[in-house]
Amino acid sequence: MKITFYSNFLNHHQLPFCIEMYKRLGKDFTFVATEMIPEERLKLGYEDMNDKYSFVLTTYQNQKNYEKALKLGVESDVVIIGSAPDEFIKDRIKQNKLTFRYSERIFKRGRYRIINPRVFISLIKNHTRYRKRNLYMLCASAYTAADFRLVGAYRKKTFKWGYFPEVLEYKVDELMEKKQHTVPKILWVGRLLSLKQPEDAIRVARMLKSSGYSFQMNIIGSGEKEYILKNLIRQYDLDGNINMLGTMTPEEVRGYMEESNIFIFTSDFNEGWGAVLNEAMNSGCAVVASHAIGSVPFLIRNRKNGLIYKNGDIKNLYNCVKDLIENPEWCNELGVEAYKTLKEMWNAECATDRLDRLINALLTEDKVEFTNGPCSEAELISHKYKY
Structure with a gap:
């Protein structure tokens, strides 16, 4: 053929x-x-x-x-x-x-x-x-x-x-061992553009700090919003919590994903697919992702292998991240299930x-009916948050 x-x-x-x-x-x-x-x-x-x-x-x-x-x-x-x-x-x-x-x-x-x-x-x-x-x-x-x-x-x-x-194969126990830290590591990756809404991650960091949570957040990427984000970090007194790391190669990004507990994906409806989600799930991160992102309804089963929040709802996003910080075992479980989703199907x-x-x-003219995953029927999905 x-x-x-x-x-x-x-x-x-x-x-x-x-x-x-x-x-x-x-x-x-x-x-x-x-x-x-x-x-x-x-x-x-x-x-x-x-x-x-x-x-x-x-x-x-x-x-x-x-x-x-x-x-x-x-x-x-x-x-x-x-x-x-x-x-x-x-x-x-x-x-x-x-x-x-x-x-x-x-x-x-x-x-x-x-x-x-x-x-x-x-x-x-x-x-x-x-x-x-x-x-x-x-x-x-x-x-x-x-x-x-x-x-x-x-x-x-x-x-x-x-x-x-590329889906990398890990020994799951060894992968999750990399994520054992004294404080949880949160990661955001992408171009610093309006459609990616990177400032949402910084606003969540401000809320976490105000609530007394210990954490470390890394932001990887560069773009037109870089100056604005750095100003927000200074304004919210988050220099000790957030590292702006600039642009990296895909291999370097994977290294940070492997060590991160939580991955935040904040894009709006302009995000067509968002392959960074595949990579973060493959790296065993517990993902908190906007419902507007094209890949999210396909890859994430809410509260099973990741968390889906309503696009633009900072309080919803904050509550998801807070729940993962307060429940590290559940955070690990979601990361393991995320890895399995990529390794076994996507x-x-x-x-x-x-x-x-x-x-x-x-x-x-035969019938092949997959119930989920690649080549299953793509149902009609509205913009409304339904999770």
Whole structure:
């Protein structure tokens, strides 16, 4: 079976899945990169992987590669297309060949944008009109299915998917031993941007200190809000509690995750997936995450393998963190369950297995029904906090 995956550029969130596909299919798997990795990503520590792996075809290097990519769009048995031009699947859809779109949510800034005539017409043209075609949606956000349903697209054709960063294997007892500290360690990781709401972590730290709790908080990342955050730390007299550590490589971040007890993920609805959640759970952190983040409803079972709080509700966030500090055994239990979730289900190997079964079922008109995890049905989820 020949499978081709189109996207803008290869990154470490997609690499494990691509390696699994290549292991199974060899030269019959191709990742088509349609753009060079942006310089901004390279400065953040990303690696340029487009020229590193034999299964990558770069369309921007020469006309021959571009034409080969167009040909693969028609000849492949299955195509997965993410952030890449539709020209690669235009003829394929006409021929009604099995195709998966791979998308985060489309209304990150609010579903009210559906009333914009240009947005509405574009969605009808590129999605709704193909509702009877052999075209399906791999949802890289829990909110993707509901966004597309607003225009009647992909009804009963949406599947849970996401990003699959490398899942490291630990001896659980040894991993949890790294988290034994005299005071709990809290971690926040991300670009210091408005959508990430990093100031929420600092406000929670202020509340914890005011309530007399001992803790250490590390913030990893850089961005436009760095100056504001440093001022807040001084204003709230938190210099002894919070360390601003700047930008780090993915490997260095993992090291901090492995030693942290609690991971706070504070982004709003503009966070498409949020692969840092996969990494924190894989590292055995007890995660406290905003319900607005695309990966959260897929990965976290509230109070089973992490905690979900209402986006923007600082008191709710504070109470979750406080409960974990007061109950260190429960904190450890959530961390262990988080690790198991990634090790047993939300990883590239499991996702590839399930996608293979889904593809065969769709090609033969059989039924494969996963009750949860990758390739299970992506139900419609509203913005309302329901946990």
